[in-house]
Every structure is written in C-alpha cells, then in structure tokens.
Amino acid sequence: MAALANECDVLTCPICLETLKSPRSLPCLHSFCEICIGEFILSTERRSGHKLSSYPCPVCRTVVTPTNPDSDTSQWVLSLPQSKQNGQSESTKQECHMCKKQNNLNTATHWCRDCVDAFCNECLRLHNLMKFSADHKVVKIDEIEMSVSGSETELSLISDSCPIHKSKIFEAFCFDHQKLCCVLCLTLQHRKCETVHAFDEIHYLNKSSVLSSLESELIKMKSKVYELKEAIKFDKEKLDVIFTEMELNASQHVLCLKEKLDSLLDVFIKNLNLTRDEQRLSSEEKMEVVDKLSRYIEQLQNVSKTVQDQCNLNQTFIFFEQSKAELKSVVREVKDVINIKSVNNAEFIFSKTLDQVSSVESLGDIEFITSNSIDSDEFTRQLYPSKSALLDKSRHPLSYNNTSFKHNKTVNLKGFTIYGCVFVSETIVVLGGSQTCKDVLTGNIKTLDISTGNITSEYIIAETVKRLAYDFQSESLFVSCYSSKLHYLKFVKDFTAHVTLERISESVGGTCVFEKNVYVIVEKAVQKVSIEQLEKDVIPQTCFKTDNVCSSINGLEIDSKNKRLLYTSSDFGVVCSSLAGHTIFSYKDKNMKSYCLAIFSQGDILIGDHSGSVHILSMDGKQKRTVIKKCKKVVLIWDICLNKSNTSSVICGPDFIEIYDIVSTKQKI
Template identity: 30%
Template sequence: MALSRPFNDQTELFTCQICNETFKVPKILPCLHTFCEQCIHEFIISTGRKKEPHSTCSRKEFSCPTCKTIIKPTNTKSDIDTWAADLPHNVSIREMIAKSNGENKKCGACKRHYEISEAKFWCEICEEAFCDKCNDMHSRMKLSALHNVIPVEEFASLTYGMVVNAIPEHCYVHPSNLVDVFCCDHKIICCGSCVSTMHRRCKRVMTIASVMTSVKYQSLPEKINEIKQAVENLLKEKDQEKAGIKLATEYTEEEATKFLEQLKSKLDNLFDTFVKQLHMFRDEKYTSFNVRMRLLEQFGKNLDHWIRSIEVVEKFGTKTQLFILVEKIKHHIASNVSEITRVHQRDTLVELSFQKKGIFSQLETMVEIGTFKTYESPIFGQMIDIYKRCAGFGLNCYPKFENANVTFVESICVTGSKFTCGVCIDEKYMIIGDAGPQKKMYVVEKHSGCIVSTTDIHGDVKRLCYDKKSKQLFISCYSEELYKAEVKAKEIVKLTKNPFNKDHIGALFSSNNEVYVVVNRAIKKFSINADSNEMSTCFNTNTGCGLNGMNVIGKYIVFTTADKEIKCSTLQGKNKFCYKNEKLESPECIAVLSSGLTVVVDRANGGSLNLLSEDGLKHRRILEKFKNVNNPTDIWLDGNEELVYVAGGQYIDAYRIITDQQNDIR
C-alpha cells in the first residue's frame, strides 16, 4: 500500500509512490497525486474492479493508491484497460524531470512547424511552452490574450508538480455540461440538468459560486493547516506514548534482570552453603575413618612385632619363655581385636547422592521465569482537536446516525446510594446527585470512581446543570426547590436556594449566561449573573413537571414532553421537528451531540439506549440493556463527547461513543 509522504526534495517529487522509481510517463489523478502510467494501470487492474464477463456488479471507479479518493474514469463507457491511458499527463512533473536532466524545454508551436527554439514561457491554459516570438503571437490572439502565462523556470516551483486541469469540471452524468451546482442534501456536485432530473425534491441546492462565497471556503490553506497541526499534535502524543512503551519495556526488563541476578546470587550462596556442608560431612567421616585405620595399622604393626618376637624366642629361648610370650600375645591380640570390634561395630557403608529441593525440581520444568502484567486504561479526547479543526473546514467527522454505536467502558458503584443525575465539570471530575436516604451530592473522579468530596442537600436531587464560565452549579429537586452553588477546588460550596419557587422544575441547561429550565407546559429561563427573582418564559409547550430531559445546542433546544415526544425548536419556540414512536415508550433522558444526534434513554423495561437522527425523522436502538444500571434516571456527556454516562440506582455506567465500521456508509 502506498503511503502519503510530505514533499521534501526533488527526488521525492520525481518518485512514483508505487514503484519507488523516477516517473515514467507520469499520469495525474483528479486528487492531484501522480503515478507512472504503467503503475497506475496495474493498480487499477489489481483492485478487483475489472468487469468480469456477464457481471452486473462491476464498479466504474477506482481509488487513489495514496489518499483513497474514489476516481471515476474520464470516459465511463471505456474499457478498464484504457483508464490509465485516458488520464491526463502531468506535464509539470515531466518538464521538471527533463530540466533536472539538463534538457532545455523546446517551444511547442515551433516544434509543430519543424523548427527548434528554446521555450521561455508556459501557458497554464494551453498547457504549452512558447519561445519569445510565439509567446508574443499568443498574447496578441483574442482567444488567448487573457491566458495566464508564466516564465518556464517559475512553472514547476509554483505548481509543486501539480496540474490543476486534472480536476475535471465536466459532469459525469452529462459530460457536455460543466458542473455548477452542489446538492447539500446528497453532498453531490452536479450540473443544472442533474438538478432538474435527479435533485428536484432536494431542499438544499446551491450554486458553486454562492457556496464559495461562504465563510467555510475562506482561508482554506490555513484551515487545512490547522487540521494538519492537530494531526501532528496527535502524532507527537502517539510518539510519546510509543516512547513510554519503550521506557516501560526497558524498565520491566531491568526489573527482570535484577530479579534474575538476585536469584543467581541466592543460588550461588545456597550452593556455597551446600558445598561447605558437604565438605564438613566428608571431614567428619575422614576423622572417623582415620581413628579406625590407625587402630588397624597399629594392630598390624603389633602383629609384625609379635611374629618376630615368636621367631626369636623359638630360636634362642626356652619353651617356658615361648609359652609366656604366646600367652601375652594372645592377651594383646584379644585386647586389640576387642578394641577394633568396639570401634567398627557401628560402621556403615555410606552412599552419597545429591537430593534436589522440590522447588528446584519444579524449576527444571518451568518454561518462563515470570510474566509481565499490563495495566491498560482508556485514552479519551484524542481526536477531539482534529474533529474541531475539521468542523472549521465544514466537515462533520463525529460518528453519524448510520454508524454511531457505544461500547461499555466502566461502572461506578456506591452501595446504598440512589444516583439520580450527574454532570461533568471538567476533563477529570463530575458531580453526581444521590437521592438516597443521605441526600447528598458527590464530586467524583471520573475514571477511578473515587469520591473526592461530599455535600449535603435537603431535597431529592432531580437534575444538575453546570456553567463552566461562571463555575456555578444549578440543582433542581423533586420538590419545588431550585438550588445553586459554586464549585471550587473539587468542592461544592455556597449552596443556596434560589428565590423563585413557583414552578416545579425539571431538566435545566446553561447556555450563553442563561439557564433554560423545563417547567409544566413551558420552557423558561433566567440569567446566571443577574439577581432576578423571576424567570422569563421562552415559549409554552406540552412539557410536564416530572422527570424530563433537555439540551441547548446553539440556537436550538431539544427537550422531552409529557406526551412521550422528543421536540427540537428554536430558542423562541419555532418547531424544527417533533418525534414520537411507540418503540420509545418512556423517553425522559436525553443528551445531544454537537453533530445534532440525540442520545435517548428509554426508561421502559429496565432501560435502553437509542439514537435519534439530526433531522428528527428516524431513530434506532444501539443498546438493548445497560451493563449494571437498572431503571435509569439521567444521561450526560463528558466534555469531549466521547463518553456517555447513565445513572440509576447505585450504579453509573460509562460508555464510549464509537463508529461501528460494519454499519459505516460511504
């Protein structure tokens, strides 16, 4: 697979990313990536899109090997074998290669008249080089007088080896027409004929000229550079994570090495002790043997002496002397034998062998000295900066209705609690309402689930709302109480009751220094900073005073109604959509993503998680049952919109919002 690489030098600019050799017959794609004609031809054939005999599913397109842009052939009716040949030549690269080889560019006009002259100018419209004389004639012609002509030496440096004419402006459906319209509903560039035939019912169709005047198409290189900077920042983070893996691996290896050295040292000490004990045993046995051997040696010497004594007495003494000597010898022999018998009667035959400890027998069969344990924790917010930069470029890279899904991350549990609601206050902490017997609010570390501070409250907490700018927390209760507090240093302080208590307040949400609240049959609001005793009515609607949900996104407000509907309207009450479906039996908890998707908790049958499309026309269930939460009462997002939290009972379940590749629709 060819990979996209930044332009570093001429060598790389002149190198085909398929064969890694200097371009031979360079062909340029509409995405402005260049390849050798033969290389791109072989790639097109190998992609598997070649039309087979009698096949009805072949696709008249291929993808760029570098950026994966889908490319349609210049002539959709042509055979796949000609697609590469039909691609435009990259004359810029071709001329740059020729110049680098010392070849002077020749005037194209003169060449056609069999004349040779050095080219000095390049016409970007005609895609031809001219000498001084031909350029003068070219500029005098009415049809070419306004063509953009530049010096040949500037041609390559200005275009970076790209040819803008490779971007086709003709409609693929109606090749004789230029594209001039963009269908916002289908995200398709087309011509007027397409609009009148295939996009008649589309609501958002704009001319390309009008689209290009919008702010989204201003300062395009700067906006793309912001995306690039975000990508480079993420690349640096990944490089640091990679370096962290390297350091952790080296540290773990060092730990294992130290352990092995300690083990070797311990084994050496044990071996030295064993050898000392063995030698002590040997020396003890040697001493015992020496005693016995000395007795036997002395007995042998005595016997030699007595033999000589008898021989002398027999030869030179009397029989009486011989008798006396023999009797003494008998006594001495008996005495010596008795002593030797006494010493040797406890003798044993010693056999010696090495006996391993049981643990060392296990060691012989071990296949590893140990294992390494990994501690993996999810990383959140990695893509958020890229998403934001892409949004500035007019791209929505967040999960879409068709491919959005969730995966379980973790649960927070506090035994005996009754979690009713929550809100994230920053990247690390969130506040949770507990309507259990203790009636408390907790500041909780999100990823560890540790409670860092606790605040008592007199009412049963229903909904929470946090304003990051003022760092104020607003709390609605199941009674008429509405409280506000400040959040400082991970603690809830200055908890006070708001003065207006005429309404039962449900969901609440802060936006632009105002707090919007759901009350019975109306949406109201009050200013965060003003010391007002009254709330003003935004608009009347069919809301109830029970459990409900509400989010403010830009100039729109999304809320649930007493009639089991999910409504979206302007802040002044002008309806955008109203969704009701019998499969959503109890939609009372919602969270709206910045992309416009609404995540809905259906509290019926223990609770499920659902997704409502941006236009409010369709919904689908993405989670049939929560991991631990039963009877859910609230849902909220983290600041990066990567995690969604669901509260109910003594549990809070956290889910990561992901893109399901199986449901991804191109």
Template identity: 20%
Template sequence: MASCSTVSCCVCESQHTTTNADYWCPECDEGLCSQCLKYHNASKASRNHDVISVDNYKQLPPLIANISTYCSQHERKFQNYCSQHASVCCPLCIQSNHANCVGILSLENVIQTAKTSVLLEIIDQNLKDIKMNIERVVKDRTQNLVEIKKQKQKFHDEIKQVRNQINEHLDNLEQKILQDLHAAEDKIKSHIDDKLGKLIEHTEKLDILQTTMSALKEYASDLQTFLGSKIIETEIRKHELFMQSLYKYDSLQKIDLNCKIEEKISDLMSAVTSFGSISVESSSPLVVLQSEKDKQAQIGTLNHAPSTTFSDIKLTLKRKFEYTGVTGCSFSSTGDIFLIDHSKNRLLILNESGTLKSEILLSKNYPVDITCIDDKTVAVSFHNSDQIQIINILTKIIDSMIKTYSDSHCLCYRDGNLFSCNASIGIQRENVSGNGSSTLNKDATMSPWSFVTTSKDKIMYSNYINSTVTCCSLAGQKMWEYKDQLIRNPRGIAVDKDSNVYIASSGNNSIIVLSSDGKQARKLLGRADGIDSSFGLAFDIKKENLLVANYNGPVLYEIC
C-alpha cells in the first residue's frame, strides 16, 4: 500500500509546522491538513484538483502511489501523451524527443476516460486469462504425475512378475532396472515440480496485480489509473511471456514412462545382459492456453510466424468461391469461412477448400456483415436495421439481439464487445452480454458502408464517403488518418499480425495495404487479380490468408 505511516501536511511543513494531513492531492503530490485544504480549494491553480482522503491514499499500492505527475528529466508537469511511443511528455520532452512524432495528444483529454476505457477491461481479462491458464497447466501437470505414478506401478508389477519366474541370477539385473525406473520418475517429478513452483510464484504475483487493479480502480486518480494501467500491462506481458515460454521450450509436453521387457528373457543365462530399458517419451501437450483475445485474433496457439516487412507483402490467388451477392465475411478459430449472402438472406459456412458445411437462413432481409464471437457463436448485422443478431451456428437459433443507436451495417468483435459503424454517429461499442454501450469515436460523416476492425490497442475504420482510413485508440482518441487517391470509397478493412491494414478500395477495384503507422501505402491487387465490387475483408492470422468478399464471388488470397 502507499504508506502505513503518518502523512504530514506539506504546506504546514514548508512553514516549519508539523501537522498531520487529512487529505492528499495526487496532482500536487502532497498531503494537506483540513485548514490548508480550504486554501487549496480556493486557489485558482488548484481548485479543480481531485483531492482524496489520506485513508484512501494509503490504500494505493506503491506501484500506483509512486507515479509522479512531473517529468524527472525536465521537472515540468506532464501535459501530453505520445501515442507513437506510448509515453507521457512535458512540453520540453516534445521539443527534445517527440518533435517528429505523429499523434501527440492532450493528456487531459486522454485520461478523462481512463477509468471507463476498454483498456481496464482488457487488463482485467488478461489477469483472469493468465490465472486460468496457470490453473489449467497445474491441473494438467498434476494429472500427468498421477499417470506417471500409475505407469510406474504398472511396469513395476511387470518387472516383478517376470523376475519371479526366473532364478537368483536375475537379482542384479532386476535391481538395476528398478533403479532406472525410479530414477526416470524422479527426473520427471523434479522437472514438473520445478515448473509447478514457478507457476505458483506467478500466481502469487498475479494475485498482487489483481489487488493493485482493485485499488487502482477504487482509489487512484485518473493519471495514476492511466499510468498505472500501463505499468500493470507491462507486468502482465512478462507473465504472458512466461506462459509462452512453457510452450516454446517444450515444458508442457505430455511425459510418459515406457518399459520394454526383453523378448528372450527365458534365454537370459546365455544371451540376455540386461533386464530391459526405461525410456521417457514426450508427446504434444494436452492442455491448450486460451484467452478471449486469442479467440478473436484466431491464432490458436502461442507460436507466431516471422514478421513480413511492409515492402515484401505480396498476395497470390489461392481459391475462388462460386457464390454471388456476398457482402460480409469472417474466419472461425478453426479456419472455417463465414460468408454473408446479401441477396438470398443466408449465412454460408464453408471449409477452406470451398465445400459447403452448413447453410443458415436468416430471419431478417438483407444481411450485411458478420463477425465470429467464439467457436459456436457469430454476430450478424442487417441493412437499414438497428438490430444485431447473435446466432448459434450449431443450433441455427438466435441466442440474443442487440439494439444499436442507428443503422449498424459493419462490425467486429473483441474481448466481449462488438464494435460497429453507426451511420451518422461513429464507432459504437456494445457489450455482448448486454451490460452497456458507448460511442467511442464520433463521426457524423460515417456512412452505412464503413467497416471497422481492431488490432492490439487500436481501432481502425474506413469512411466510404470521405475516402479515408482512420486509426484511433480504444478510448476513441484519433491517432492518424490516411487519405490519398490510392484509396477511393473504401469498404472492408482487416489487419495482419503486424498491424498492417488491408483496405478494399471499391472506387478503383483494388486492395491496398497501409503500414501500421498510416504513413505508407501500396496497391496489392487490382481488377486483373480478381478484385471486383469488393465489400468486407477478413484476415486469418494463423494461416496468413486474406478473404475478399467480392459481391460477384469471394476470393481467398495468401501472403507469399
């Protein structure tokens, strides 16, 4: 916590008087007694400061309480936030280190939504995901130890049974094989116990982070919440890397004992020189690490393909699909393809080869877009409708319906929320569980055929009318906007694992790729490559495939 000792009034101390503080001003970073608080609230420079009680201040963990509002290098107050470097800046920092940065934002505007931003929800979810994965790994490793013990007992019994059928000459051989067996079990147990110990350590640290998060949300100032979130997010990344390392270095491979008894044991007096052998076999892990964002990103495992430089990105035709009237598309976590047949009011589910697996007739006319929520659920939007349907693809039944503020043609899913383009309003966030909605980015020029996607901590969307592509933070702060003759009447939008942005430029029948910072653009495909009246886009990060929803026939491309 912030402090268990007495906090003194800093104003009184400056006048050589010792008085216990009753309040704490995070912006001034000092304690105040009741009398000094009156002057503090009356002063023009500090009357708008959010003061908290000393008792609440003491509830803040050191990680949050030690966040300073002043630049340690220039001793000036932080006033801006550089989205390019994800750091707070004072005026002198901007001159010396961020003069050429794009996306310098007002810190006052950024922290206004700190406690209500999606980032806190994501951090909470990440903490839960990591703890959930640790519990699954502990359960898996414990079960493996139980199996090893049973296997050891089984082979022990076999060895004793064979040993009882032969004479005293086998005593030495029997002793050796049993020693090998015990040694193998001890080695495996030592290895797994080591991993379990580390997992327990990480669990304890995550418990502390969760306690910190609770205190942060309850007692921290907006600035502390914002900066504390970044610090906690960094700590979470360390835990995520640890979990990833378990896969990378084969720490989660299923381990089995194996014992092979010599076939010619009956001829041991003359030919057999050993009782058998003990070996340890490893197979693919039975436990799979999961999180909400992994499902949305459709990466399936913790392994990532090598990055492709922006200038090297190329797309080649992989497959054409013989369906028309298609406006929306998406991939499932298992690689299946979802297509929205706008003209026949149906949802098509195909495998990668193009074989139709299932067809769902939709209850409303003119469906537009689709996004995958999980392995059995999708969300579908409709033309001239303020309704989004949540459909179970296994039962083909509508699970629920979400009402939006206006026409919401195009949408995407992330971490329990649907992000949709609402005509004449902007980007809307709807909680799938029905726990509320909010407008993240207001844009009165947004048309029904604007599309949206997310990548890491960013939202990207196209504006069909203005021919622009905009990137903003999850809190709705604009980071960059791209507009050029290369892009005309953009519709579908998708991102790859490196946050490169793919755009369906319908005005010139082409597919354009933008760099993650919005500074570079290249044409990848044109009409000659099969692009014609394209609407939605979807990117399979695991297989690095781009699906283009051409109205006259969808096409699948792959990065080469």
C-alpha cells in the first residue's frame, strides 16, 4: 500500500489531498485542483493586504508570475495550463529513474513495487535480467492510474507473498503473535509458538464469514471517517471565518487609529495656528507703540531745534514741560503694551501615549485557544464497533475441547414467548414466537441488535412462530408456524414480500437452508424445495423419513462443512444423517431433553437442554461436555443459534433471551 501511495502522489492535489479535479499546473510542474490553487492565490492576496504581482507555489515556494498580471486576481488561475485528466500532463509524465541517474530523459512505462522505482522499456528489460530483481512485482503505470481513478479494481494489490521471504507464500497463521507466516517464517521465528495453524485447519475461514463482518464494519467506518472529514472541514471553515474576521477587525482598528490620529493632527494644527496668530498680533501691537514712541522722540528733536533758534526763554520752558509730560504719557503707553507677556520660544513635546505607539513592535498578540475538538481516542473507539473484526485479535480455531461461553447480556422481552431464533448478520438476530396484544394471541417476529440489546424492527403474523431459518444469498427468512404453515419473507433491514407456501399443508417443524434449498421437517419426514422455485407453487421433495411429530418443537440444522443434517428426535435425542437420510450417528442422554441445536463451523454440535443447560457434542457424536450449567434467566430453552463467525450465541425462551460471547480456551498443541 505504501508503494501505491508513492505511485499515486502525482494524481493527488497537495492542498486538499484528494484526486485531482480539473487539474492546473504551475511552471514548477506541481499540479493542483483548479479550485484549490485559485483559493490559495486569493488567500495569499488577502493576507498581503494589496494586489499581488506574483505568488509562491504551495509546495516548493517557487515564485510564479502570472501571464495576465493586470487581470483580476481571481482570473489568474484560468491562465494556468490544464493537466490531463488521467493525472499527468505531457510535461509531468513519470520519468525513468534509472535513465535520470544517467542524465537521460525517458518516459517511464512500468513501476516496480519492490524497488519503488519507475522504468522505461529498455531499463525494465535490464531490471528483469538481474537475478535479485527477477521476481519483483512490476505493473504498468497506466494500470495504476486506472486503478486510482476508480474505473477498475486493482486486484494485483492482493498478494499472498511473504514480504520477508519473497519467494514464499503465506500458508499459516500464528495466533500467539497474530502473524501471517510462510514456511520459512514458521521454521525461523515461530517454532516454539503453541497455537499455529495452517489455513486449512482454521475451520471458520470462508469468504462469507471473513468478509461479511468486515464489509459491514467498513461501511460503518467509512461513515465515521466521512463524519470526521466533515468535522475537520467544519473546523477549517470556522477557522477561516475567525481569521478573516480577525484580519477585518485589525484593519478596522488600525483605520480607527489612523482616523483618530488625523483628527488629533487637525486639532493640533488648528490650535497651533490660533496661537501663532495671537502672538503675531501681540508682536505687531508692540511694534506699533514702539514705532509711535520713536516717531514722538524724533518729533521732539525737530521741535527742540526750532525752539532753540526762534523762541524766548518762557516759550522754551513751556515747551520743555509740555514735552516732558507728553513723553511720559507715551512711554507709559509703550510700557503697558510691552509689559504684556508673549511667547519668545516654543518646543513640541510628543504625547507620551503616542510615543509608546511608535515603539510598539506589533499590532497585537493572537491568543490561540488549542483543544482537541476531535478526541482521537474517542474517535478510535467509535470507529471500531465494540466487537470488531478489525480491532480484535484473530482467535485460534474453536474445537470441541477449547470452546467456552461467556455471558454478555440478558434482554427482557416481557410477554414475548420466543420459540425460534436465527442470525441474519453478525450482530442482528431475528426472534419468532407469540405475544398477546389486546387479549389476542398473535405470532410475532422481531429483530434485535445484540450489541445494544434493542429491538430494531417488528412484524406481526397471524400464527404462532415455531422455527426460523435465513438464506443470506437471497436475503429470505423462512418461518414455520404451529398452524402447519411455512412462510417466507424478504428481509434486509425490514420485512417485506410475505409469501405462504400453500403446498405444505401438514404440521411443520425445524427448518434450515443449504445450497439454495430450504429443508423442513414435515410430519415425520424431511422435505426440501428449491428457493428459486418457491413462487412457482412447486411440490416439496421428500428427502427421507423421520420419527418426528411436528405438533411439538423440534430442531433441524445443516452441517455445511460435512454436508449432513442434524435434527432432534421424538425421544429428545440428536440424529445425524446424510442429505439422503442415511444415519451417521444418533446420540441420546436420558438426562437431557433436547428441542434445539446449532452447528459450529468445524462441525461440532451445540445442544440446548430444555432444563436450561447448554452442551457441546463432538462432531462424531461420541463426546459431550457442558458449557453452560444453567442459564441466568431463560428457564426453558426453546431455541439456540450461532452467528456465522461463531463469536456469539443467542439462547431464547419465555420472556427472555441471553446473549453469550464464544471464546476459545488456549490449548497447547
């Protein structure tokens, strides 16, 4: 899978990490989704706060100059060359790594998964001639691209080769170390391990049992992963909004500060001009009175000369006294004016608050509140079901001696007498019986999720249900009733298409499904009918006679591995016969009263004793051991069933069902 990841890097957008959609290439040959690279360019411009003239490649930071710099930034992405939809443009074809080392440029056609290198045809020929690389896995690059695009399943990824000993294939599994092993692994690393089994010895291995739970888990996991992806996407979009709002708030704050500073500057200049005008007027007034004094002195000087030349003593004395008085008056006027305080010097003292702003190194701090919005442990817990085939260790095969039962839960279904049960998936069991509703006794079929103990659906039927069987291939549920009727319904998530098999008119009992046939005990005989022929009103075929009386409860199950039928006899024993009716063995214990049974994948038989105990009968019918001495709430056991993987069992009776986990006790081999 790591090799596949390396092979497919060129097909993945480095921004969204998904397969390229409408890919665009930069001059540095890195390709991105058109939307992704377009958003990257716009976000780069938003962060810069001005129109860009160039932008960096998101991967290698190479500066890219657009061919249309005068166009709107949102249109720059349209000028980028388109990559080919198959994942690589001509300019980004995969180069041959060996040729590149020799400074030659050739297009690679094949990829070696072991070397993790690309080769052209000539270099591939040399690669295949070398002994150490002759057995390497080589695939065509075109096939890899087709697989990644989803148009074809990459079956070549499924390999049974041992990654350590490349010439060997896996043949066994070590349950002690939970490791797949080839012959050399077993010899060198697992010689002393106690529980190592060849694949053929693991009886529960079959495609349906291995993959059914896996497929259902993968569907749920895919849903959880999608929810995680949506949660991450939501957080990303939320952060984008927060950062955008933060950028807007910062810009608005700075704008407000600028407006405030501009306002302060306007007030300052206005006040400064007012003061300047006041001081200019004061100075002019002083200059005016000083000039007046100067002119008066000059006038006195001129008059004094005239008086000296032309006036007598009396006139001179009068002039002197008058001049003296007027001069004192003018001087006093000057004194009053120049005595007014005025500004003779000025100094601008910058506001200490604003002075602090000039020394600020950043606009502010961003306080990040970090938390795990998605708890990884909780996500892992939700990703895997409580009983996960992907999370749990693979258990070593069940056998007659190592099988044990562990009580999981008891479910109270008060008023519901349960006569039959069958698993329709690893965790869903169908229950059938009778229930009184408004003083009327009717048949009832319910589905229950054993992981939660909750009823998930319900279906009312006229007759009391006796036994159930389910065919996974056709998704059909077969229901035998006390009224000598056999019904079948389609069941996927709910019950649909109810059909009654009118050709069966005698009392019916246990029923099971095998190889597209439904087998049913019909009044002292086992009959079968093809599932494909059910709607054609065909007459069931009698397989063989039995001693069963179907007026009471009896069990019928198929041992798929050994192709044989097992059923409970009229004397409450267990009979094993071939499909043709030849008795293989019969088992009878006078202390047991058996109405029901179930078959393990390896062929051992699980028997429910009517008294409330559960036993395992070996596949040859010669040994019996008790696995449940007494059920906790089920007083009378009417039926018992196993899921396909043999990991869970349901025991039912009046009002209650009990769910047990089946575990294997470690046995030394």
